[in-house]
Amino acid sequence: MPAPDFSKELNAGQLAAATHGDGPLLIVAGAGTGKTRALVYRVAHLIGRGVPPNRILLLTFTRRAAQEMLARAERLVGGATGRVHGGTFHATAHRLLRAYGPGVGIAKDFTILDQSDAEDLMGMARAHLGFAQRHSRFPKKETLHHVYSRHVNTEIPVDQILRDDLPQFEGDLPDITRTFAEYVSRKSERNLLDYDDLLLCWALLLERAPELGERVAALYDHVLVDEYQDTNVLQARILRGMATTHKNVTVVGDDAQSIYSFRGATVRNMLDFPAQFPGATIVTLEQNYRSTQPVLDVSNTLIARAPRGYGKQLFTTRQGGERPLLVAARDEHEQTQYVTDRVLELHEAGTPLREMAVLFRAGYMSADLEIELTNRQIPFEKWGGIKFLEAAHVKDILAFLRILENPRDEVSWFRVLTLLPGIGDITARAALALMADRAWDPAAFSLWTPPPRARAAHEALAGAIAELSRRDEGGAQRSVSEEIARVRRMYDDILRDRYDRPEPRLADLDQLEIIAGGFPHRAAFLSELALEPPSATHDLAGGSDSENDALILSTAHSAKGREWDAVFLIWAVDGWFPSSRAMRSDEDTEEERRLMYVAMTRARKHLHVVYPLNAYQSRFGTEYSIDQLSRFIDAGVRERMTRVAAAPEAIPVPEDRERSAAAPEMDLRAFLRERFGG
DNA sequence: TTTTGAAGTCTCTCC
DNA sequence: GACTTCAAAA
Numbered sequence: 025m026p027a028p029d030f031s032k033e034l035n036a037g038q039l040a041a042a043t044h045g046d047g048p049l050l051i052v053a054g055a056g057t058g059k060t061r062a063l064v065y066r067v068a069h070l071i072g073r074g075v076p077p078n079r080i081l082l083l084t085f086t087r088r089a090a091q092e093m094l095a096r097a098e099r100l101v102g103g104a105t106g107r108v109h110g111g112t113f114h115a116t117a118h119r120l121l122r123a124y125g126p127g128v129g130i131a132k133d134f135t136i137l138d139q140s141d142a143e144d145l146m147g148m149a150r151a152h153l154g155f156a157q158r159h160s161r162f163p164k165k166e167t168l169h170h171v172y173s174r175h176v177n178t179e180i181p182v183d184q185i186l187r188d189d190l191p192q193f194e195g196d197l198p199d200i201t202r203t204f205a206e207y208v209s210r211k212s213e214r215n216l217l218d219y220d221d222l223l224l225c226w227a228l229l230l231e232r233a234p235e236l237g238e239r240v241a242a243l244y245d246h247v248l249v250d251e252y253q254d255t256n257v258l259q260a261r262i263l264r265g266m267a268t269t270h271k272n273v274t275v276v277g278d279d280a281q282s283i284y285s286f287r288g289a290t291v292r293n294m295l296d297f298p299a300q301f302p303g304a305t306i307v308t309l310e311q312n313y314r315s316t317q318p319v320l321d322v323s324n325t326l327i328a329r330a331p332r333g334y335g336k337q338l339f340t341t342r343q344g345g346e347r348p349l350l351v352a353a354r355d356e357h358e359q360t361q362y363v364t365d366r367v368l369e370l371h372e373a374g375t376p377l378r379e380m381a382v383l384f385r386a387g388y389m390s391a392d393l394e395i396e397l398t399n400r401q402i403p404f405e406k407w408g409g410i411k412f413l414e415a416a417h418v419k420d421i422l423a424f425l426r427i428l429e430n431p432r433d434e435v436s437w438f439r440v441l442t443l444l445p446g447i448g449d450i451t452a453r454a455a456l457a458l459m460a461d462r463a464w465d466p467a468a469f470s471l472w473t474p475p476p477r478a479r480a481a482h483e484a485l486a487g488a489i490a491e492l493s494r495r496d497e498g499g500a501q502r503s504v505s506e507e508i509a510r511v512r513r514m515y516d517d518i519l520r521d522r523y524d525r526p527e528p529r530l531a532d533l534d535q536l537e538i539i540a541g542g543f544p545h546r547a548a549f550l551s552e553l554a555l556e557p558p559s560a561t562h563d564l565a566g567g568s569d570s571e572n573d574a575l576i577l578s579t580a581h582s583a584k585g586r587e588w589d590a591v592f593l594i595w596a597v598d599g600w601f602p603s604s605r606a607m608r609s610d611e612d613t614e615e616e617r618r619l620m621y622v623a624m625t626r627a628r629k630h631l632h633v634v635y636p637l638n639a640y641q642s643r644f645g646t647e648y649s650i651d652q653l654s655r656f657i658d659a660g661v662r663e664r665m666t667r668v669a670a671a672p673e674a675i676p677v678p679e680d681r682e683r684s685a686a687a688p689e690m691d692l693r694a695f696l697r698e699r700f701g702g
Numbered sequence: 703t704t705t706t707g708a709a710g711t712c713t714c715t716c717c
Numbered sequence: 718g719a720c721t722t723c724a725a726a727a
Contacts, residue, residue: 086717114717139716219717286715386714388718416719448705475704477727555717581715603714619715 030065038062041307042069044274048267048301050252050294051276052334055323055625056314056587059276062307063250064093066274067108068100070246081244081266082110085251087556089585093250109244113259115555117222120229120240127236128229133547134217135430136554140414142218143169144435149206155199163193163200172204176220177256177288214432223258230265241266251585252277252297256288264300273301279334280327283581283619285611294334312338314587316345319631322664323624326656330614348624348631350662353670359636360396362670363592366632367402367575370590377403379589381576383623385601389594390577397575407578413557417519417529418536422550424511425504428492429546432464443518444485446477466493484514504540504549508533580623591627593620596635596654620656633657634670 030042038058041051042065053059063082071077084090090110097108109116118136126132137145147165155162163171167190175182182201186194193200211218217225230237247266249255252275255263267273275297282291298304312320320340353359367380384390390406397404412418420443423436430436434456441452455472462468470486492507502510512533519533520526543549576588580601595601602616624631635653657665 112717222717284716287717388713446705450704477705557717579715605714 030069034058034061034065035309035311037307037309037311038065041274041309042066044305044307046270046272048271048297048304049274050297050301050304050306051274051309052294052306052336053276053278053309054312054336054338055278055281055622056312057309057338058311058313059278059309060089060093060096060250060585062309063248063274063276064096064100066248067093067097071097071101071108075245076107078107078109079243079245080108081116081247082108083113083116083247083249084110085112085254085585087111087115089250112555113226113255113262114219114222117226117262118551118555121217121222121225124229124236124240125225128225128233130217130225131215133430134215135426135433136222136551137211137216137218137435138413138554138557139169139219140419141216141435142173144438145210145216145218146172146203146207148434148438149203149210153199153203153206155203161192162196163190167193168200168203168207171200172207173218173220174288175204176224177258178290179257210434214434215430216433216435220258223262227258227261227265230262230268237265241268245270246272246274248274248276250276253279253282253291253294254284254287254289255293256290257293258288260293260300267301271301271303278336280330280336280618281584281622281625283584283615283622285615286606308334308336310336310338312340313342314628315340315625316342316629318345318347318664319624319627319629322348322631322661323621325661325664326617326624327621328660330617345629347664347666348627348633350657350665350667351632351634351670352667353634353636356392356636358670359594359634360393362634363393363594363632364396364400364402366590366592370630375589377573377575380592381578381583381586381588381590381626382592382594383578383580383583383626384594385580385603385619387579389600393577393594403572403574404577405574407576407582412532412535413553415529415532418532420515420519421508421511421533421536422553424488424515425507425546426550427466427489428507429550431459431466434459440485443515444474444478444481445518445521446475446481451475451478466490488514504543504546505537507546508537508540512537580619583626584622587626587628589628590630590632591623592632592634593623594634594636596620596633596657598652598655601654602656617656620654633665 031039034042035058038061041049041062044066051059051062053062067080067082070080082090082093084093090112094108094110111119121130121134122132125134143165146169150156150162150165150168171182171185171190174180174185178185182204183194183197186197186200210216211221230241244266247263249263254277263273263275275294277294279291279294282289282294298306315323317340320338324338351359351362353362363382367377367382370380371377382390382393387406394404394406413422420439423439426433426436427440437456437459438449438452441447441455442449447455451474455469455474458472459465459468462471466489469489472482474482488511492502492510516526516530516533519529523529540549543552576586578586580593593601601620602613606612606616624633635657
């Protein structure tokens with residue numbers, strides 16, 4: 025196939041990026057400058073040049089991004105791209121390790137630990153070494169896991185992480201290190217891999233296993249990476265390992281949109297790219313095709329304060345358009361009313377709901393809005409935030425399945441055992457010790473003698489396990505949904521006993537059963553859920569309603585890479601956005617600024633930034649701080665916005681003086697009443 | 703001794 | 718509203 029001529033469809037920068045020949049290429053692309061377009065056309069160009077699709081690897085941040093890009097490339101070259109390999113780093117690592125892991129001592133049937141599983145296992149290591157009760161000041165399992173994960177992903181020594189982030193635990197370094205060692209050995213004994221292991225094993229495979237590593241690297245002639253500003257040093261190592269022979273690496277990113285440092289990502293990967301890949305070509309994209317000039321003016325001003333690695337000045341030819349609105353609301357309720365009213369107006373005027381989004385800093389901030397949307401029967405989809413899979417009852421069911429899949433998975437055993445009435449952690453540990461002695465044979469479980477109170481429950485569980493593990497011996501093949509249904513025959517009663525209102529939780533389990541129906545076998549189902557958790561209720565419904573129009577509710581993080589005609593940024597309140605938890609250092613605060621920049625640049629035409637005053641009510645924790653407009657919306661940003669009140673009759677729009685002047689009087693007595701329950 | 707219920711505490715972002 | 722901690726019940 026001859027290389028298609030893209031010169032009419034791309035601007036000069038995009039064309040240079042798309043048609044770049046071999047060798048390393050860095051595309052520095054500002055928000056909305058068509059970086060996806062450049063990447064898609066580059067894939068098409070490579071195929072047109074004769075590179076077999078299955079020898080191209082496209083690494084993206086979410087699976088959704090990969091699918092969209094591949095679909096677009098496919099349209100360009102007419103169906104040939106179906107076999108381009110694409111996905112997240114983690115999902116790709118998973119695929120490669122299933123195939124090549126056994127060659128480096130990773131059992132083929134490993135189980136993936138999600139974050140909370142990993143934390144639980146860390147907790148077991150902690151308890152095993154006797155640090156649980158020793159002195160109550162030893163770090164919690166979540167903290168331990170955070171430090172461990174940070175160490176793996178950033179390669180910063182543990183003692184330095186402690187010194188920088190948790191100086192109160194500096195003296196515990198030896199015990200912390202021992203806990204990590206215990207955690208690591210438990211993982212390998214139990215055949216478990218956490219998220220970090222997926223990346224680490226991929227990197228080590230390339231670096232330490234000369235023959236196999238070479239075979240893996242030789243799978244692809246070209247590797248393309250999207251959102252490179254949000255990768256970490258481990259991922260950069262992987263990239264180098266995959267390109268040792270051919271150096272055909274294309275990375276795309278925007279240092280102004282780096283928002284994942286909490287996960288070890290570092291913008292240094294982008295800044296150091298030319299040094300790590302000598303001879304790299306750099307292409308900069310600056311023309312914004314997404315937003316109108318007034319929207320761009322506000323976001324450019326917001327980000328202008330930040331120190332920049334690769335300077336970019338975004339411009340657009342889309343003149344005209346309305347100035348972004350800065351909306352003062354009296355309280356959360358008024359904010360909700362404002363957003364719902366405007367959404368309905370825009371919808372009346374012809375904007376589909378799907379072309380509008382409400383963005384916020386953290387998942388729980390949309391609770392009030394969700395209630396109102398439900399009451400007014402406005403369909404919505406929520407991205408990010410509370411995950412279906414993190415719900416205790418869903419994890420319970422998955423723990424049952426994981427025992428069947430990997431009987432050595434003690435995290436799941438422990439979870440299931442402590443569900444049974446009459447069994448707490450002491451008894452559960454005793455049972456696990458017995459199981460370990462019997463080489464984790466599931467049949468050994470029925471031999472264990474539980475305390476009298478737990479007899480009936482033990483019998484029911486042993487029965488279910490025996491029945492379900494029998495399928496491997498030739499019985500009728502059970503589907504994953506059928507397995508879940510069988511587990512629920514005993515589990516639903518436990519659920520009903522535990523909660524006053526079990527109905528919504530039972531409904532979740534119904535949904536889980538439906539999702540499971542789409543998977544050929546249990547292992548695929550479990551891996552998929554760990555790597556690509558359903559991110560929206562929509563995903564759960566099982567496709568097919570993609571035409572359904574629904575307003576998007578999303579965290580700012582999950583909104584990355586997306587765009588909408590209208591964007592409502594809510595809770596633009598200091599302490600909420602930026603989050604008070606993320607302001608411990610200047611770097612953290614700068615990342616919050618970039619996050620707000622990401623949120624604002626999602627808007628094509630309409631941008632509404634809403635800040636409720638009196639946000640303190642009903643929320644504890646953040647001292648007595650009087651709520652103020654986000655510090656990022658400073659005078660320079662404000663003068664490029666139009667200030668309005670959410671409800672005109674309610675309060676006057678605050679004077680445009682500095683922050684404290686904009687705050688209302690605080691009803692301290694009402695606050696204290698609420699706080700102390702008077 | 704172990705479990706369980708009740709009072710008390712603090713709530714981020716994601717593969 | 719969910720998770721931890723502490724004291725009473727089995």
